[in-house]
Amino acid sequence: xxxxxxxxxxxxxxxxxxxxxxxxxxxxxxxxxxxxxxxxxxxxxxxxxxxxxxxxxxxxxxxxxxxxxxxxxxxxxxxxxxxxxxxxxxxxxxxxxxxxxxxxxxxxxxxxxxxxxxxxxxxxxxxxxxxxxxxxxxxx
Amino acid sequence: xxxxxxxxxxxxxxxxxxxxxxxxxxxxxxxxxxxxxxxxxxxxxxxxxxxxxxxxxxxxxxxxxxxxxxxxxxxxxxxxxxxxxxxxxxxxxxxxxxxxxxxxxxxxxxxxxxxxxxxxxxxxxxxxxxxxxxxx
Numbered sequence: 001x002x003x004x005x006x007x008x009x010x011x012x013x014x015x016x017x018x019x020x021x022x023x024x025x026x027x028x029x030x031x032x033x034x035x036x037x038x039x040x041x042x043x044x045x046x047x048x049x050x051x052x053x054x055x056x057x058x059x060x061x062x063x064x065x066x067x068x069x070x071x072x073x074x075x076x077x078x079x080x081x082x083x084x085x086x087x088x089x090x091x092x093x094x095x096x097x098x099x100x101x102x103x104x105x106x107x108x109x110x111x112x113x114x115x116x117x118x119x120x121x122x123x124x125x126x127x128x129x130x131x132x133x134x135x136x137x138x139x140x
Numbered sequence: 141x142x143x144x145x146x147x148x149x150x151x152x153x154x155x156x157x158x159x160x161x162x163x164x165x166x167x168x169x170x171x172x173x174x175x176x177x178x179x180x181x182x183x184x185x186x187x188x189x190x191x192x193x194x195x196x197x198x199x200x201x202x203x204x205x206x207x208x209x210x211x212x213x214x215x216x217x218x219x220x221x222x223x224x225x226x227x228x229x230x231x232x233x234x235x236x237x238x239x240x241x242x243x244x245x246x247x248x249x250x251x252x253x254x255x256x257x258x259x260x261x262x263x264x265x266x267x268x269x270x271x272x273x274x275x276x
Contacts, residue, residue, distance in 0.1 A: 002275040003238045008267040049271075054242065057158055058169060059234035064268070065171065139273075140143075140259075 004118055005061045006049040009071055011080035014041035015095040018085075039083060044097070045123040046075070048108060050115035062115035070112050075104055097124040101132045109134065143258060144200045145188040148210050150219035153180035154235040157224075178222055183240070184263040185214060187248060189255035201255035213247040237264045241272035249274065 016039040017031035027035050034040070048071060052061045079087070084095035089103045105120040119138060121131040131138055155178045156170035166174045173179070187210060191200045217227055223235035229243040241262045249257045263269040 001242050001272070003241060004271040004273075005238065006269050006271070054236075054238045056233075057160065059156070059236035059239045061238055061270075063169065 001054050002051060003054050003061050004049055004051045005067075005115070006047055007064065007067055007071070009046045009048070009076060010043060011046065011076045012041060012043045013079050013082050013084050014039045015084040015090075016040070017094055017096060019094055039085070042097075042124050044079075044100070046071070046104065047119075047121040047123075049118040049121070050112075051118045052115045066114045067112070070108075070114075074107050074111055078107075079104075097122050097128070097130045098132075101130045105132045105134060141190050142193050142200045143188055143190045144203075144206075144255070145186050146203065146206050146210065148185045148187075148207075148215060149182060150185065150215050151180060151182050152218050152221050152223050153178040154223040154230070155179065156234050156236065158234060178224070181264050183218075184269075185210070185244065186259075186261040186263075187244075187257070188259040188261070189252060190258040191255040201252070205254070206252070209248060209251050213251060214244055217247075237262050237268065237270040238272075241270045245272050245274055 015034075016036065017034040018027050018037075019030070022030075048067065050062055050067065054061055079100070084090050084100065087095075089095075090099070093099045093103075101120055101122045104122070105117070108117045108120065117134075119131055119133040121129060123129040155175055156173040157166055157176065158169075161169065187206070189201050189206065193200055221227060223230045223240070225231075227235070227243075229235075229239070229246075233239045233243075241260050244262065245257065245260045248260070257274065260272045261269055
């Protein structure tokens with residue numbers, strides 16, 4: 001029996017949306033308030049969905065201790081309470097939540113081995129959210 | 141095809157334990173959830189059905205009937221119960237959120253005549269939920 005397990009996490013970080021090498025005017029027009037040179041922050045809600053057969057011995061897709069430990073170590077500690085623009089992931093990419101979502105998906109895809117990674121979803125505010133499944137369609 | 145989702149809440153207690161494991165293995169794998177006295181959650185259940193909209197009624201499914209089936213098959217059996225001791229599925233399976241979603245699917249699927257069951261989602265807490273789509 002294949003089930004999908006979703007866990008929500010919270011971290012806060014600051015960013016500024018700015019494309020280096022493009023004119024100031026283009027940046028202001030494209031990013032509006034988000035282009036403020038001093039940056040601004042969000043409380044990001046992260047949802048990680050993993051899937052797999054339910055192990056009949058444990059009743060689990062994967063042990064939450066493993067998933068929580070990985071996300072805490074590799075994602076929350078890396079991005080939480082940081083200025084995203086200063087991190088290597090965003091040395092050349094603008095730290096939009098689209099790009100953050102893809103970066104987090106890639107960290108999980110490369111490093112988390114205990115279950116199949118299905119999807120990463122991020123809420124930047126209560127009003128907007130982003131989801132990425134490695135390019136696959138997402139089933140609701 | 142239109143998808144309709146109905147929510148319900150129930151409160152229940154459970155603990156995680158596999159009699160084939162040693163006490164040490166049970167504690168190592170299940171941690172605090174292994175406490176045999178149990179602990180509880182306020183579960184939120186979301187049942188999604190899909191189907192064509194009936195041109196006469198404008199419904200995918202009669203919500204009253206869906207609600208009745210959910211009440212009878214799930215809430216009457218699980219609300220304010222100790223899942224390990226009072227729900228037949230969990231006399232032999234561990235009442236994890238995964239197994240709960242599967243058990244609820246198996247209870248509902250044969251009893252929804254008009255609409256097709258699409259997804260069962262069970263929230264154990266607001267930060268943890270499981271989806272089951274009836275996949276083998």
